[in-house]
Amino acid sequence: MNLELVTRRLAGLWLVVVLACLAHNAWYWGVHKGAPVTDMLAMLPRDEQRPMAAQATQALADAGARRITVLIGGGEAVQAQRAADAFLQALGDVPARHRVDASDQQAWLQLFAPVRAGLLTPQARERLANASTDELADQALAALYQPVGGPRVGAWADDLLNLFSQWLAERGQSSRVRVQDGRLMLADPATPDHHYALVLIELPGSGFEVGAQQALQPRLEAAVQAARGQGAKVIRAGVPLFAAVAAEQAQREIHTIGAGSLVGIVALTLLAFRSLRPRLLVALSMAVGLLVATSVSLLVFGELHLVTLVFGASLLGVAENYGSNYFSARQGLAAHERWTMLTRQIPVVTLAMATTVIGYALLALPPFPGLRQIAVFSAVGLVAAFVTVLWWFPLLDGNGRMAPTRFADWLGSRRALWPSLRGRGMAVLFVASALLIAAGASRLRVDDDIRQLQSAPASLIAEQREFARLMQAPGLAQFFVVQGRDEQELLQREETLTAQLRGMRLGVQAVSDWLPSLQRQHADAALVSLRAVELRPVLAERLGQPVAAAAASAAELAPADWLASPASEPVRAQWLGRLGDGVASVVLLRGAESADTRAALAALNLAGVTWVDKVGEVSGLLGRYRQLMSGVLVLGFAITWAALAWRFGLASWRALAPTALACALTVALLALAGQTLQLFHILPLLILLGLGVDYGIFLLEQPGRHEIRPFLSVTLAAASTLLSFGLLALSGTPALQAFGLTLLIGVFLAWLLTPLFLPPHA
Structure with missing residues (x-):
């Protein structure tokens, strides 16, 4: 069976696959109304060793993904x-809360008042346990004659020491927000005469939904402008704000990178091949690659994820390689000669494609969901583009002779300008490279801190920090x-844990501060009852009249x-x-910023408690996988060398050495440029391995000058x-x-160095 007949049959089968992917994409994006994921947490690894910690992190993230908190003011309370x-009026029907109904305040008392005997602050508990009866009597009389702070619920005899008022006051002190004139308000702790109104915006869906972001952002911006029009300062905080910025940035970069790559590639191919048909077919191969990659990734x-689509836009430049290689080889040949040409090309192009796909596939090794999605998307897209070139191009590229263009002849002839190094020339190249690599090594800095990958605008981060200062809110990055x-x-x-944390002088925000365990409620109620029995005779003697016993209550706070x-x-x-096999909660902290404090917290060993x-x-x-992937890169070179040796034998080093040298020089140049090395500088070297070796394969196959x-x-x-990844280097992520920056430098060096390593006699 000849190659043409086999190709026609395979082309038909591939058409069925592509049409199925087209229908799947049309259904997902059109009918199903699917949207790219913008949640950056989805790109990060889950804690597989501690699923409870992973679920808790996700639960906190889900809760935060629906809320935006806004502080408005900076001057007098009335302003x-x-x-x-003005802010709320401009916000319209977006669900928001600023006022507090009297019914909500009454609900607090209705919940806690029946169980007030079982609600004690740590200070009150210690005083009841240790103070003498006379000391407590003095306190009770002071509460009778000079009541201070907080509401008193019921008669004086029911709460002789006004313990419930103290408990309520402590709950109030856990937040800087106060109810003033039926509104949520707070004062700047550094400048008490600066007042802010608090507005809570609760989105009906996740703040990561692109549609919800697009609907909210215009109204939110209008509301901000309305508040500023009243001379007020507006401080916003919340995950949806960061998600909206990330989504807008990613969409902008998709258009910029995709359009920039496409325009550049179109210009190159028109110059090289002059005819419109090669350009259209190359575009078809790239479109099929993205189409199939999208369907397979969704399945x-x-x-x-939106970041995958941004990366996919840069994939256009790599997918274009196979089409350009086909038409470069096709130039000057009659139509019937394409099959002979294809017979020679298939082994070489297949080997080149395999080495590139290996590089992308190695991205899937780290446990980062985002990287694994990018690896699958990229590998599938490249294979799909390759198959399209192999099975469709011979049937669609026309029946005439493809005449070489003047530009193509000029560009291809530049190969003769490169010398083939040997002996002294090769020694000079390696010595110069060694000096540059040594200089880079002396300047090399490594930092794996995930915060280095923060891409939010500085203004938004500044607002978040100012909000945290004003609210004195606990952090969400570290918790129990x-x-x-x-x-x-x-x-x-929880109560055992919070007692230890407060002993370390840390701020704590815990559920058990509001909802004591029944064990604590009963113990505190028993302590209050015991000391009240001791107090009444002393108080009766001092007052000259009997003191009634408190009304008995068996109520419990459930x-x-x-x-x-x-x-x-x-x-x-x-x-x-309900989480896992039990019930779970989160304890948040304030004041755990130092490394020593975090180390002490991590060392706590309590039953059922996870830091x-x-x-x-x-x-x-990131640090561990930076080291691991450096080793994988070395392994990748070894595997690639074995694959090249199968084709080129002892000469295989000539295809591999330029890329190896390009990798080392790229890291050195990044260090000299002041870049801090991290995992996302190492991973693209795996892709460079595949791309750079392709150049060696094509040139070593026909090494003549x-x-x-x-x-x-x-x-x-x-x-x-370079066009695609060069534009990716401009990304705000x-x-x-x-x-992009790593591949921009590395690909250029691989292209520049590869002709120097070709055999001298070529």
Whole structure:
């Protein structure tokens, strides 16, 4: 069976696959209304060794993904309130909360008042346990004659020491927000005469949904302008704000990188081949690659991240290589000669494609969901583009002779300008390279901190920090997950943990501060009752009249009642409920910024308590995989050398050495340019391995100094890759920028060095 007949049959089968992918894409994006994922947490690894920590992190992220918090003011309270009204009016029907109903305040008392005997602050508990009866009597009389701070619920005799008022005051002090004139307000701790109105915006869906972001952003911006029009300062905080910026940036980069790559590649191919048909067919191969990659990625992962699409836009330059190589080899040949040409080309192009796909596939080794999605998308897209060139191009490229163009002949003939180094020339190259690499090594800095990959605008980060200062809110990057077999064991373990944390002088925000365990409620109620029995005779003697006994109450504060009440709102998100085999909650901290403090917290060993330091864990993971992937890169070179030896034998080093040298020089140049080395500088070297070796394969297959077609193909391929990844180096996402910059330098060096390593007699 001849090659033409086999190709026609395979082309038909490939057409069926492509049409199926086209229908799948049309259904997903059109009918199903699918949208790219913008949640950057989805790109990070889950804690597979501690699934409880991973689930808790996700639960906190889900809660935060729906809320935007806004502070409005900066001057007098009246001005802040006026600006808040203007903000809310411009916001329209977006769900927002600023006012507090009297019914909500009453709900607090209705929830806690029946169980007030079981609600003690740590200070009150210690005083009841240790103070003498006379000292307590003095306190009780002071509470009678000079009541201070907080509401008194019921008669004086029911709460002789006004303990409930102290407990409520402590709950109020856990937040800087106060209810003033029925509004949520706070004062700047550094400048008390600067007041802010607090507005809570609760989105009906996730803030990561692109549609929700597009609907909210115009209204939010209009509301901000309305508040500023009243002379107020506006400070916004919340995950949806970062998600919106990331989505807008990614969409902008898709258009910029995709359009820039396409325009550049179109110009190159028109100059090289003059005819429009090669340009259209090359565009077809790239479109098929992206189409099939999208479908396969959706089937494998169930969703597609926006960063994957941005990276996919840069894939155009690599996918273009196969089409350009085909038409470079086709120049000057009659139509019937294409099959002979294809017979010679298939082994070479297949080997080149395999080495490139290996480089992309190695990206899937780290446990980063985002990298694995990019690896699958890229590898599948390249294979699909390659198959399209192999099975469709011979049937669609026309029946005439493809005449060489003047530009193609000129570009291909530039190969003769490169000397083939040997002996002294090769020694000079390696000595110069060694000096440059040594200089780079002396300047090399490594930093795996995940915060280095932060891409949010500085203004938004500054707003977030100012908000945290004003609110004195706990951090969300480090926290404890507490788990129990049931709700009461969970609360008891929380109480043990919070006691230790407060002993370390840390700020704590915990569910058990609002919802004590039944064990604590009963113990505190018993302590209050015992000291009240001792107090009444002393007070009766001092007052000269009997003191009535407190009304008996067997009420208990249960988790279900607390969760259903508005009183749980400040910390409700920290109650994770059923998680794994038990019930879980999160304890948040203030003042855990130093490395020594975090180390001490990590060393705590309590039953059912897990320390989570997401920043530290991911940063440590980045560091470990930077080292691991450096080893994988060496392994990749060894595997590629074995594949090249199968084709080129002892001469295979000539195809591999230029890329190896380009990798080393790239790292050196990045260091000399002041770049801090991290994982996303190492990973693109795996891709460079595949791309650079392709140049060696094509040139080593036809190494003659006056061979035009191989150097034309290699130069067009390198130029296309530089266009796509060069634009990626301009990305505002640090990880993508590192990818692009590394490949921009590395691909150019690989193209520049490869002709120097060809056999001298060629």
